[in-house]
Amino acid sequence: MSAVYDEITMLSLAQERAGAPLTLVDLAIPQPGPGQVRIKVEAIGLNPVDADLVASGNSEWSWPHVPILDAAGVVDAIGDDVTEWRAGDRVAAHGDLRATGAAAQFAIFGGEVLARIPDGVSFIEAAAAPCAGMTAYQAVHRRLDVRSGQSILITGATGGVGGFAVQLASQAGAHVIALASHGHEDVMRLGASEVIDYRAADATEQVLAANDGRGLDAIVDAVSSASATRHLAMLRYAGGIACIAGLPDLHAIASFGISPSVHEIALGAAYSHGEDRHRRDLSVMLTDLLGRVADGRLVVPIAQVIGLDGIDAALTGMRERHTRGKIVAVVKR
Structure with a gap:
């Protein structure tokens, strides 16, 4: 030593x-x-x-x-x-x-x-x-494997994980739709194509409209299990969701329908x-x-x-x- x-x-x-x-x-x-x-x-x-x-x-x-x-x-x-x-x-x-x-x-x-x-x-x-950046990196690159031309929704976009995820997904060539209640211009500067206020009554409709009415390829949810559950149905067939703050309730969607992949992000588990x-x-x-x-x-x-x-x-x-x-x-x- x-x-x-x-x-x-x-x-x-x-x-x-x-x-x-x-x-x-x-x-x-x-x-x-x-x-x-x-x-x-x-x-x-x-x-x-x-x-x-x-x-x-x-x-x-x-x-x-x-x-x-x-x-x-x-x-x-x-x-x-x-x-x-x-x-x-x-x-x-x-x-x-x-x-x-x-x-x-x-x-x-x-x-x-x-x-x-x-x-x-x-x-x-x-x-x-480290923590916020690697959590976003693991979600965007290791689990969802976001690629050019895909669409992705990122919740909590003004937070640490959300801000890194917006940048990483944008740099991968994805069409980034972000949810945030404030700081919309800041999130746009990070690379989001659209930023929508999640409190809006028609937020779901706005997200889908921003993706030409189609389902999303990927979601990074950095808010909660309830948020992940609420947004799960926005995925297109074989889309994926990476959950930072809690897994979704899969009963919110029909079985054998969109066939989503669900990923739990937990950096600490690499140690334990x-x-x-x-x-x-x-x-x-x-x-x-x-x-x-x-x-x-x-x-x-x-x-x-x-x-x-x-x-x-x-x-x-x-x-x-x-x-x-x-x-x-x-x-x-």
Whole structure:
């Protein structure tokens, strides 16, 4: 193991039990085990899943627990059996929700899930990309395999996942129809051909009219199980729906009719139920995303930059649905 930091404790944000406030504490700097890499954290990306986990906890956590899944920083120490990384490499990653998180000056990740941050991409941009970006990537490319000439509906288009999905589907050549209650011009700039207010009484009719009255090839639903159920019938024969926030009730459509494919998107399952190849694909997806940021094809919507001491309030806002765009926390030394 090679290390470039000689202190023994680090400033961390932790909670004593599920639902308890997050407080700044000094904890021991973790040491990487075989296959692991320690990074000196520069920026932390916040996501709704972090807010939910801080509120509910996880049975595999020990206390005090350091939360937050997404981080960007510099490789600081390397465990045995790691050959692809060196101290000083700029990297980003999405972590295992069962493990100690990244809301600290140092964090541990498996070497196989890290992605290199290209020149020209900031730590803030890199930290904002993993969870939302890879969720959208997995939906659009890995599950739905969206292609040029297809039509796709994306709900929650002003959210983190929805915004990335609009861009990725548009870049794949699809006709993108988005649902959002506000920010329509912003969503159009991301690549949507039409943006429709989901609150409109005739929203379904507007979506189908935007696709020349035909069913859709694909749907990315980033809102809820009820939303996925409501939109399921818009699919054409053999169309697919990727569900970010809950599966649809298949009783809403007739059996042996449109024959849809239904996909559940769960990045965390790559750790809990996946194999090494699934975890390595986290690195592949994030590397592609960061490359698109570097060459200007992908916009990372940063709504707010805060410090570690602002994370607790930011996560509360997420649970109350008071945030738009990505919130990133910068780690001070």
